[in-house]
Amino acid sequence: METIKVKIDNTSAICPKGIKLVELVKKFYKGDQKDVIAAMEDNSLVELVEPIYEDCSVEFLTLSSYQARRIYARGLSFVLIRAAMEVFPGCTVSIEHSINKGLYGEIHKSDGLNKKDVSLIENRMRQIISKDEPFEKHTIPMSRALDMFKRYNQKDKLRLFKYWKDDTVDVYKCGWMYDYFYGKMVPSTGYLKIFQLVFYKPGFVLRYPEIYSPSTIPLYVEQKKLFNIFREAEKWADIL
Structure with missing residues (x-):
């Protein structure tokens, strides 16, 4: 199985290539999962249903962000x-x-x-x-x-x-x-x-x-x- 390296806040994780952002929320977000509305993949705004295929940094976005x-x-x-x-x-x-x-x-x-x-x-x-x-x-x-x-x-x-x-x-x-x-x-x-x-x-x-x-x-x-x-x-x- 191919893998990618994903950095979330100060944590780095090895994940399956093609993992969806919503799955990352389930694994790494400590609060109510539905507080996370979307994410930033490197510098791009993405929907949580989107898969990730390359090494990247991810930031979870809650209602405390304008986006x-x-x-x-x-x-x-x-x-x-x-x-x-x-x-x-x-x-x-x-x-x-x-x-x-x-x-x-x-x-x-x-x-x-x-x-x-x-x-x-x-x-x-x-x-x-x-x-x-x-x-x-x-x-x-x-x-x-x-x-x-x-x-x-x-x-x-x-x-x-x-x-x-x-x-x-x-x-x-x-x-x-x-x-x-x-x-x-x-x-x-x-x-x-x-x-x-x-x-x-x-x-x-x-x-x-x-x-x-x-x-x-x-x-x-x-x-x-x-x-x-x-x-x-x-x-x-x-x-x-």
Whole structure:
């Protein structure tokens, strides 16, 4: 069996060539294994499902790092979109911008959104997360991706890929749903345990830990003026 030398913090280990980073976490990380969201392989950000084939240095990334927090938010956004589509079939979800230590978004459906709706979606998110469902990366033909986004009524994705030059695109799959996200992803939904979804008229705010307190939801701070600035900018963008 071929082996490689992997340096983790101040420890060096001889490992099988092709070992996945998630296996290194199981062997060498002393805390909760799902605290590790991603890793740095030498100077490259990599997903935990990636195999290692050469000698390298590895740094585990938790929510105390900016890179891991962005990946965490990406995974939560995927679960949120899926949960909303399951609770309210035919709805569309848009993630708009950062606000109140989280992400503001809107869910478009026939009768508008209310506090009870948001609670139902949050409960469905927690069910999906409790099942620890995997995120799987797939390379699919662009034609299939466009058909899929039309079926989901994801107009933002259709606009994004309008000028895509490649014949294929990498997407992630979780359960029945495929979606496109630019960037790395967590291995499974079970990594996304700490979050809060709150109603913020006319949409919601998806809140999750800050890097300085990775195990708790930050204190809520009202940012109405900033929110109104974002809303005004979006109106002008629609006009232009």
